[in-house]
Amino acid sequence: MGFKIVPRYGKSLKDKLYLPALFGGMKTTMSHFLKNLSDTSNIKTECYPEMQPTDITSRYRGVHRLTHRDDDSVRCVACFMCATACPAECIFIEATQREDNVDEKMPKKFSIDLLECVFCGGCVEACPCDAIRMDTGIFTFVAQKREDFVLNKEQLLANKEGN
Amino acid sequence: MAIITVDGREINVKDDALLIDELLANDVSVPHFCYHPALGKDGNCRMCMVEIEGQKRPQIACDTPVKDGMIIRTQSENIARVKRQMLELELVNHPIDCPICDQAGECSLQNFYMEAGLYDSRVDIAKNKKQKHVDLGANVILDQERCVLCTRCVRFTSNITKTHELGVVVRNDHSFISTFPGIKLSNPYAMNVIDLCPVGALTSKDFRFTQRVWFLKPQEAICDGCSRGCSLLVDHNREKYKDDLIYRYRPKHNDAVNGYFICDYGRLNYKKENDNRLKFAYIRGMESEFEYATLKLERLLKRYNSKALLLISPTLSLEEIYRLKKLSQKLDLDINSFDENFDESFGDDMLRQNDKTPNRRAIELQGIESSKEDLQKKLKDKDFVLLINRADVDMIKDLGYDGSIGVLSSSDFLHKDKLDIIIPVASHTQRDGTFINCDDFIQYSKCQIKRDIESIKILDLVEGILNDGVSTCEAVWDSGLKEENFLKDINFNDVRFNSIKIELK
Known part of the structure; x- marks a missing residue:
C-alpha cells in the first residue's frame, strides 16, 4: 500500500486562529436568517407532508408498477429478465402456465422488496415487454412492518401511472 | 492420420473421419442444427458450411470425409454470408x-444468431401460424413454430429407440413435427429428444417454467436409478x-x-432428492437434537457390539461401504447387505438394468454377505439392527426380528415411532463417492449440494465413532481402500475424472 501525502493548507496566522473563518460562516448564516425572517413568504423550504413536491418529472424512478394489456390482464410473461438484471436481487418471481390463450406464460407470484431495492431502474430497462415501469410518481413509501414493504403482484398491478 | 489446414492452423485428424467431428473436437466453431454425433449426418440444415480449397461452392462439414492435405476456411466473408x-x-x-x-439461454438458434447472424429482419409479411403447445406425451411439449425441422428427434425415435413415433408432415414452410394421429410419444428414453432439440421446439413438461436455465448451476454426478450408473449433470440453484x-x-x-442419453426414470429421479426428506433425528419416536442422536447411536453400537447388525444398502458409495466394514470389524458388529430392489420389468437392452441400485457390485467385491439366508441366521441372536441408507423396516420384521431398530435414511418413511433411533443422512447428491456399475466401471459422483435440512454424511458419522480423521473420499482411499484387490492398479485421481474398468484377476 502506498501513501498519498496531502499538502495541508492554511498555514497563515489568520487561518490558524480559526475564528475569522468561523465568523465568516456565521455571517452567511445570519444574513439568510434575517432575510427569511423579514420575508417568510419567500422561503424555499416546503412544509412536507402538507405541501407535496410539484417538480417530480416523468423520468423520476418511483415505486414500480406492473402494466396491463389492452384486455386489462397482466402484461408480464415471467421471463425473469428484470430479476436477472436486478443488482439488489430484490425481485421474486414464480412463473406459471397461462391458460387464457393470450400467452403461454405468466407470473404466479411477482414481488419486489422495496427495502432491498436500490431504485436503479435496471428492471425497467431489461423488460422486453414493457411490463414493469417505475413511473408511479410514488417517491416515498410508508409501511408499519418490514413484510409490508414487499409488494406482491396484486399491489404492483394496482399501482397506476402517476402525474 | 491425416493433416488438414483449418483457417491457417494445421491439425492432425483421423483418416475417414467426418470433417465436422474433427472441427468440433479441435474447438473450431461450426454452427449446426441437424448433425449430432449420436444420430449421424443428415445434411438438411445447411448450417455447417465450410469453404474447401479446390471446390467451387461451400460444402457442408457434416457430410464431408477428411482427406489428407485439405485446406478449410470457416471464417471467410463468403462463409459468413452463407x-x-x-x-x-x-x-x-x-x-x-x-x-x-424454456430453451432461451441454451438455444442453438440464439447462439448462432449472436455468432453468425446479427442482421436486421427483412421479413415484412405475416409469419406462418402453427400449434404452440402440443403435449406429445412422455413429458415432452412441442412448439411447432419454434422448430427448425432438423429432424434430430425423428431420427432419435427411428434409429435409436426404434419406436418410430415422430415424423415430419406437410410440405414446405408449412411442415411440422407430429406424432401419428391418436398415438403419443411413449418410450422409456423419450425425454432425450428435449436435449437433442437444438431449439425450444421440444421442451420438458416437468421442467416447464420452473427456472430460467442461466440461474442453474450444473454439477456432475452418477445416476443412482439402476446399476448402469449413467453420467449426469445435476442442475441446481439456491x-x-x-x-x-x-x-x-x-x-x-x-x-x-451411457453415450449421450439417459432413461426417463433416471431423469425424473431428481425428485427424491428434493421431496419427502427426513428432516429431524428421532429417538423412540420423539424429535431429538441432532448431536445428541449421533452420540446416542455411538453408545448403542458400542453397547451392543456383537449383538448388533449393520444392514447396509447397495445405494451406499464404495467409500462408505469400506468404512462401515471397518466399523463393523472395530466394534465387532455383524454386517449384511440383503436387498431385493430388483425389477424384472425395468431392464432393457439399451441402458436400463433390472438391479435398481447403483453399487451392488462394490458390495460383492468387498466380500460382504448379501444373502437372505445369512441375514436370517444373523438376525436370530441380534438385539439391535441398524438400517443404513434404507428404511425397509417391514422387511426385517417379516423375517421374524423383533428387537430394537435404528435407521439412517435420507428420505422420510412411515411408523417412525416404533423405532429406537432415526438419523437423517445426506442424500445421493449431497455427498460424493465412487460407484461400480454393472459392467465393472468404477465412477466418481462429484456432486455435493449443500442443503438447509440437517443431515450428516455417513463418512462423517463413522469418523465420529472411529475417531481417526478419515472423512473424505480421498482419505478413505489412502487409509486402505486402495489396497483392496480389485483396486490395485487404480488411482483415485484417475477415477475422479474418468470411468475406469476394473480388471479382475
Whole structure:
C-alpha cells in the first residue's frame, strides 16, 4: 500500500486562529436568517407532508408498477429478465402456465422488496415487454412492518401511472 | 492420420473421419442444427458450411470425409454470408418468443444468431401460424413454430429407440413435427429428444417454467436409478431466502457408459432428492437434537457390539461401504447387505438394468454377505439392527426380528415411532463417492449440494465413532481402500475424472 501525502493548507496566522473563518460562516448564516425572517413568504423550504413536491418529472424512478394489456390482464410473461438484471436481487418471481390463450406464460407470484431495492431502474430497462415501469410518481413509501414493504403482484398491478 | 489446414492452423485428424467431428473436437466453431454425433449426418440444415480449397461452392462439414492435405476456411466473408442467409431462412417463421421459451439461454438458434447472424429482419409479411403447445406425451411439449425441422428427434425415435413415433408432415414452410394421429410419444428414453432439440421446439413438461436455465448451476454426478450408473449433470440453484433445490437431471456425455442419453426414470429421479426428506433425528419416536442422536447411536453400537447388525444398502458409495466394514470389524458388529430392489420389468437392452441400485457390485467385491439366508441366521441372536441408507423396516420384521431398530435414511418413511433411533443422512447428491456399475466401471459422483435440512454424511458419522480423521473420499482411499484387490492398479485421481474398468484377476 502506498501513501498519498496531502499538502495541508492554511498555514497563515489568520487561518490558524480559526475564528475569522468561523465568523465568516456565521455571517452567511445570519444574513439568510434575517432575510427569511423579514420575508417568510419567500422561503424555499416546503412544509412536507402538507405541501407535496410539484417538480417530480416523468423520468423520476418511483415505486414500480406492473402494466396491463389492452384486455386489462397482466402484461408480464415471467421471463425473469428484470430479476436477472436486478443488482439488489430484490425481485421474486414464480412463473406459471397461462391458460387464457393470450400467452403461454405468466407470473404466479411477482414481488419486489422495496427495502432491498436500490431504485436503479435496471428492471425497467431489461423488460422486453414493457411490463414493469417505475413511473408511479410514488417517491416515498410508508409501511408499519418490514413484510409490508414487499409488494406482491396484486399491489404492483394496482399501482397506476402517476402525474 | 491425416493433416488438414483449418483457417491457417494445421491439425492432425483421423483418416475417414467426418470433417465436422474433427472441427468440433479441435474447438473450431461450426454452427449446426441437424448433425449430432449420436444420430449421424443428415445434411438438411445447411448450417455447417465450410469453404474447401479446390471446390467451387461451400460444402457442408457434416457430410464431408477428411482427406489428407485439405485446406478449410470457416471464417471467410463468403462463409459468413452463407451462414447468415441460412439463419435468415430459419428465422423467417420463428416466433422469437424467447422471453417465454424454456430453451432461451441454451438455444442453438440464439447462439448462432449472436455468432453468425446479427442482421436486421427483412421479413415484412405475416409469419406462418402453427400449434404452440402440443403435449406429445412422455413429458415432452412441442412448439411447432419454434422448430427448425432438423429432424434430430425423428431420427432419435427411428434409429435409436426404434419406436418410430415422430415424423415430419406437410410440405414446405408449412411442415411440422407430429406424432401419428391418436398415438403419443411413449418410450422409456423419450425425454432425450428435449436435449437433442437444438431449439425450444421440444421442451420438458416437468421442467416447464420452473427456472430460467442461466440461474442453474450444473454439477456432475452418477445416476443412482439402476446399476448402469449413467453420467449426469445435476442442475441446481439456491434461490434467495430458499433452500438449494435440484431442478433437473441431464445426461452427461460418457462414451464408456451411457453415450449421450439417459432413461426417463433416471431423469425424473431428481425428485427424491428434493421431496419427502427426513428432516429431524428421532429417538423412540420423539424429535431429538441432532448431536445428541449421533452420540446416542455411538453408545448403542458400542453397547451392543456383537449383538448388533449393520444392514447396509447397495445405494451406499464404495467409500462408505469400506468404512462401515471397518466399523463393523472395530466394534465387532455383524454386517449384511440383503436387498431385493430388483425389477424384472425395468431392464432393457439399451441402458436400463433390472438391479435398481447403483453399487451392488462394490458390495460383492468387498466380500460382504448379501444373502437372505445369512441375514436370517444373523438376525436370530441380534438385539439391535441398524438400517443404513434404507428404511425397509417391514422387511426385517417379516423375517421374524423383533428387537430394537435404528435407521439412517435420507428420505422420510412411515411408523417412525416404533423405532429406537432415526438419523437423517445426506442424500445421493449431497455427498460424493465412487460407484461400480454393472459392467465393472468404477465412477466418481462429484456432486455435493449443500442443503438447509440437517443431515450428516455417513463418512462423517463413522469418523465420529472411529475417531481417526478419515472423512473424505480421498482419505478413505489412502487409509486402505486402495489396497483392496480389485483396486490395485487404480488411482483415485484417475477415477475422479474418468470411468475406469476394473480388471479382475
